[in-house]
Amino acid sequence: MTLLYHASDLHFGAEDTAALDWFVARVGQDTPDAVIITGDLTMRARSAEFAAAQRWLTDLSVPVLVEPGNHDLPYFNPVRRIWRPYGRVMRLQEKLHDGVSVDGVHLVSLPTTARAQWRLNWSKGKVGRRDLHEAVQSLEASPSEKCRIVLTHHPLVEAATRTSGRTTGGRAALEAIAAAGAHAVLSGHVHDPFDRQVVTAHGPVRLIGAGTLSERVRATPPSFNRLTVDSGALLADVCAMN
Template sequence: MTRLFHVSDVHFGREDREAIDWFGRKVKEEQPDAVIMTGDLTMRARASEFAAASKWLESLGRPVTVEVGNHDLPYFNLWARFVTPYKRYKALEHMIEKPLDVKGIAVVPLKTTARFQLRLNWAKGYVSTRSLQESLALVEAVPQGDLIFIAAHHPLIEAGTRATSHTRHGPEALAALATAGAHAVLTGHVHDPFDIAHEVGGRTVRLIGAGTLSERVRDKPPSFNEIRVEGSSFETVARFKGEGSVAL
């Protein structure tokens, strides 16, 4: 069995220290095959927050891929947001949007953040044509028979959680990825876990969301997902700090 730990929305600067340490212990004890981090490593994209996030991710000692979340782009410094939005990510460059190939599973990144949008709330999701085409090219290169998991920050469509993503071009991206062969889309942003089977284009795609390891909890306590893969089938188990596990 292959095991992936899917974690999101750690929000260094507002992290739950006990939850962070708990997750680190579980990684060391159980040695998952990879860790998929679907964005919002930081709270305000400050250098000190990225430094803490980098130290934490490096300490896990497992293959890691990291998506960029809306909180990881400078918010108050517009010059940095538009001109050098990823400058403070430098220590994490080797993890950012890194495709992973883990025992017959391809993890393909999809960028859903934008420096600017023609709406007031730039925290919501946005899939550009370029980002989608880059992801589709990676999907096309996956060996036949492998599972394909897309890793993004924002849910491409709403999942019935209290928080929303309102991802522009998300439904179209989901349809294109499903047609190309994606089996699941792993996301964060809404701070509550879910695993929903969604029919699109005659195929079933699983929409899997991770909770948060921050103080900014919504309906559920701090958690991460464990994705257990056996051959071509897989299941998601939400693991809650201090409250056990629940199959989604």
């Protein structure tokens, strides 16, 4: 059996210290095979916020995989946002672990953030053609016996949560990764957990969203998802603070 912890939207700079301490304690109890963070490590992508996030993630003492969120792109430096939007996130990931391998599970990144968009709200999701192509290739190269999980920040399609992802190209991306053999998509952004199965032309795909460990809660208290994979079957439980 493989055990994964799925958290999202930590928002260092607006983090909930009690929620982070609670998560650390749960990691110490369970010792998951990996922790997956589906974006928004920081609030404003400041270097001090990334440094605080790195210290906290390193202290977990388990493999960590980070998918960038819209808050992790530079807010106050337009030059850096255009030319090196993911520089700090990628350096952080390299310092944590150079790739994460988990038995029985194939994890695939599908970025949904954009340095710029043809709409006013750049916080919403967008799937680029190159990123989708690379995700599809990775899925198709995965051994058939593995549970194939795609990591995004924004939900590819809406999940009846208070906050929306409004991901441009999300439905088409869902169809493409379903055709390539994806079993599930993990995401964040909306700050409320959800778990739904979406029917595609190539079969159903499970969409699982994590809540937040920050002060920016919506309808749900701070929470994360506890995922187990056993013989290809994926079980997800929401763990929320009392």
